[in-house]
Structures are given as C-alpha cells and as structure tokens.
Amino acid sequence: MPVIMRKYWATAAFMLFLLCVWEIVVKLGIVPEYILPAPSSIIKSIIDTSALLWEHSLQTVREVVLGFLLAVALGIVLAVFMGIFPLVKQALYPLVVISQTIPIMAVAPLFIIWFGYGILPKLLVVTLVCFFPITVSLVEGFAAVDQDIIKLLQAMGASRRQILEKVSFPGALPSFFAGLKIAVTYSVMGAVIGEWLGASQGLGVYMTRSMNSFQTAQVFGSIVVITVLSLAFFGLVNLVARIVMPWYYQK
Amino acid sequence: MLEIHNLTKTYYLNTKTAERTDEGAMPETPTVLPTLDDISLQVKRGEFVSILGPSGCGKTTLFNLISGLEKPDRGAILLEGKDITGERGHVSYMLQKDLLFPWRTILENCILGMEIQGIPRKKAREKARTLLAEFNLAAYEDRYPHVLSGGMRQRAAFLRTMLANKEILLLDEPFGALDAYTKSEMHEWLMSIWSKYHPTILFITHDIEEALFLSDRIYVLSACPAKVKYSLTVALPRPRKRHVLVSEEFIQLKKLLLQILFE
Numbered sequence: 001m002p003v004i005m006r007k008y009w010a011t012a013a014f015m016l017f018l019l020c021v022w023e024i025v026v027k028l029g030i031v032p033e034y035i036l037p038a039p040s041s042i043i044k045s046i047i048d049t050s051a052l053l054w055e056h057s058l059q060t061v062r063e064v065v066l067g068f069l070l071a072v073a074l075g076i077v078l079a080v081f082m083g084i085f086p087l088v089k090q091a092l093y094p095l096v097v098i099s100q101t102i103p104i105m106a107v108a109p110l111f112i113i114w115f116g117y118g119i120l121p122k123l124l125v126v127t128l129v130c131f132f133p134i135t136v137s138l139v140e141g142f143a144a145v146d147q148d149i150i151k152l153l154q155a156m157g158a159s160r161r162q163i164l165e166k167v168s169f170p171g172a173l174p175s176f177f178a179g180l181k182i183a184v185t186y187s188v189m190g191a192v193i194g195e196w197l198g199a200s201q202g203l204g205v206y207m208t209r210s211m212n213s214f215q216t217a218q219v220f221g222s223i224v225v226i227t228v229l230s231l232a233f234f235g236l237v238n239l240v241a242r243i244v245m246p247w248y249y250q251k
Numbered sequence: 252m253l254e255i256h257n258l259t260k261t262y263y264l265n266t267k268t269a270e271r272t273d274e275g276a277m278p279e280t281p282t283v284l285p286t287l288d289d290i291s292l293q294v295k296r297g298e299f300v301s302i303l304g305p306s307g308c309g310k311t312t313l314f315n316l317i318s319g320l321e322k323p324d325r326g327a328i329l330l331e332g333k334d335i336t337g338e339r340g341h342v343s344y345m346l347q348k349d350l351l352f353p354w355r356t357i358l359e360n361c362i363l364g365m366e367i368q369g370i371p372r373k374k375a376r377e378k379a380r381t382l383l384a385e386f387n388l389a390a391y392e393d394r395y396p397h398v399l400s401g402g403m404r405q406r407a408a409f410l411r412t413m414l415a416n417k418e419i420l421l422l423d424e425p426f427g428a429l430d431a432y433t434k435s436e437m438h439e440w441l442m443s444i445w446s447k448y449h450p451t452i453l454f455i456t457h458d459i460e461e462a463l464f465l466s467d468r469i470y471v472l473s474a475c476p477a478k479v480k481y482s483l484t485v486a487l488p489r490p491r492k493r494h495v496l497v498s499e500e501f502i503q504l505k506k507l508l509l510q511i512l513f514e
Binding site for chain 2: 146148149151152153154155156157158162166167170171173245247248250251
C-alpha cells in the first residue's frame, strides 16, 4: 500500500517515537506499571486475552452496525421529510438539535430501565449519537443543491419526484457522506457507553471489569481495540463513499 | 411558431404596509419593480432570433415566463397557436452556467431531457452517442464534466438542450463566461449545428456582434422596464464566416444597433 505509506509515514514515525519514549519511561521505573503499563505489556495482554477480546468485540460490533444502520435510516427519513415539507423542517429541526444537548450519560441509564439489559438500549444509544450528524448533513445537502439546476428541470417539465431522484439525492451525497463519517467515529464510543451502564458482554463490559480488577494493561488493550474498530468503520464508510461517488473523488 | 403577446410583469417587494400602520410604525413604501412592459414578439419555426438589451433589463424574467417558471401579470404566450402561458415542459434552456450535473458523465448529462420524458435510457444513449461524435465530444462521453474545458462544457450543455426535444431552445447568454477567442469559435460552431438541424432558437445577449453574427432577426429591448424598442431583420447572407464581422454591411448594422441601444 504505497499510497497509505506516503500519506501516513510521518504520523506513523511520530507515533513510534512516542511509543518508544513511553516504553523507556515505564521500563526505567519512573512510572509504575499498574498506573501506566508499557506498550509491550499492552501488546502482550492483547495477545494473551485475544479470545476474550474477540468475543466482546463481536458484541460491540453488532451493536455498532445495527445502531448505525438504524441511525442512517432515521436520518434519511427525517431529512427527506424536512427537505420536502418546510413546515416539518421548521417544527423538527430545533428538536433534532435539542436531542443532542441531552447528556448521553443521563439518558443511557433510562434506556436500561425502559428496555432492560439486552441489546436494544445499546442500539438506541448508538442511534441517538449517530443520527444527528447524518440528519443535519443531509438536510444541509438538500438545501445546498443548485437552484438553477432545479429550475432547469422544472422548465423541462420534470415532476417533483424526478427532481428529488435526479438532483436532490445525488447532489446531497457529498454532504451526506461527510455526516456519515462524523457519525461513524462516534458510533463505537456510543456502544461502549451503553455497555458501561449495564451489559453482560461487549468491550465496555470488558473495560469496566478490567478496571475493577486493576488490570490496567487490559484497559489499554480495550482502548486499542476500540480505536482500531472506529478506524475500520471509518475506512469502510470512506470506501463506500468512493464507490458511490467516483465523480467526487476524481476532482 | 412561438408568439408572445403583450407580456407585462411587475415585481412587488416589501408589501407589508397595511399591518404595520396599525401599530403606529412607519409605513414602508412598497418597492414596485416594473420589469416587462407590453412585450410582443414572434419566433418562426427554425428561426434564430436574438433579444438584445442592457444587462438587468428583464431578459431573464422573459425567459422564466416563456419556460413557465413564472406567470405574467398580463399577456399570453402561444406555441403553434396554442396558449402555453404558465405551462412548463415546452422549452429547454441553457444558461451561462453550464449546469451540467457533476455526478453524471457527459453522456448521462446529455440524455437528461429524454430521461425526464420517459424515453428508455438505452435508446436515449444511442441517440446521444451519434450526436456526441458530431459535437467532437465522443472521447469524453464517459468522463465527468470537471475534466472538460469551458467551451467543451458549453457544447455538452447545448447538446443536452437540443436532445431535450423541445419546440424552442432558449439560450441565455450561453457564451457570456467564455474568453473572446473561444466565444468566436463557439459562434461558428453553433452556426454549423444550427444550419444542419435548424432548431428554433431564442437567444439572449447584450453583445451586439454576437447577436448580428448569429441571428435572423433581432429584438432590441430598452432598460427597465423592458419594452421592445426596435426590431431588425439581419439580411446578411448565410452561411456566415468570421470575415463577415468586418464587412461594410455588418458595420453599418452594428452602428445602427449601437445608436438604438444607447440613445
């Protein structure tokens, strides 16, 4: 992957440098291992507990994928209604914004009271975190479509449906994908927060258990997995964007 | 034939005076913008007619009325004797901005009009391909618009306009953003296409030379509110080549138009 290397070699080199400093500081005994484990210990713990980590990760991935898809569906439906009916936009847009000012940490326990300890409350946390950037970016995308293009189609006698399908949707795609990228980076975090508050499986559970038993290296291990997962989801969205909008990336 | 009878259009801005006065606030004077005043003109089938006038004199309003995007206060628009005032779908138009969809290839852009009419995409593509070759755009049919030069984009936009299969093509300063050299190339190119297919064209411009070089007839509009000030038949022989621009007749006509425009 020469392109990736060319793009990220500086970041990789700097990270490697930081990791070396970190390793040396811990190995010299300046910071005790139970407070800050050395990178080598973190790697070792990831390898040692890989079976367990895998199992917990799968649960988290399931929650992220389902919650994210739900958020995409909800975001599209909301944005389309807001795009077609100005009154709906006027009524709902402030509410969509308000929904984001509610602290997740306060709502998540309520979801657990209402929906139990199953997967549903975690999905809802992921959805609540993700639908906002998706909805807003799509609404903005619809609004930013060139009005002259719409007038041209109207003059040619196009129906509202044709205008929506041939102009509004493709025109809003770049903005929509920008929103998806923001949403997907929050999604894993949302699932982990949901799990913290009450679950039997998932990276959030693994993390709290490791923390309670002072397995600091395992806490770091789960952080690494969460980061890798988030990057993987981000990469996936990016890949889909490139497939769906080749014209956008050729510029 | 397109006939326009006594079109009049006035815009009103800030018309909230009535409610405001009850509350003791200063009454706002509504801004009245008479834009078109009793415009009548005709374009025969296969004719190339230009509307020449100063910028901001309501030419674009006239286009919006003909294309049915807006309704006139008074007057009627007839196409082949049928009243089409306020109806959409009879014309296709082209602006200075090419309005090509960045997410569609050149070929897909060109079939837009046929697609809207419900013509199967395969058939539409075939039809567009033959013309793309003639427009020297065949090599770009699968490319996206952003790789094309300004002149090529306007050619593609014109092809899309033509392929929309409408009775009238409205061209609103289509070459206004091009450099002088490309613009004069586009004029000769447009003439060659027009003399082959004879589409009915109504062309808006504020460029006297452009209007004279291209048109069969020219209507000169006045500044706001626009009235038809003068109409002129351009008797220059066709096909016209670039050297006609410096011929005695051409310069005489140009003098006349300059005088009318700036009187």
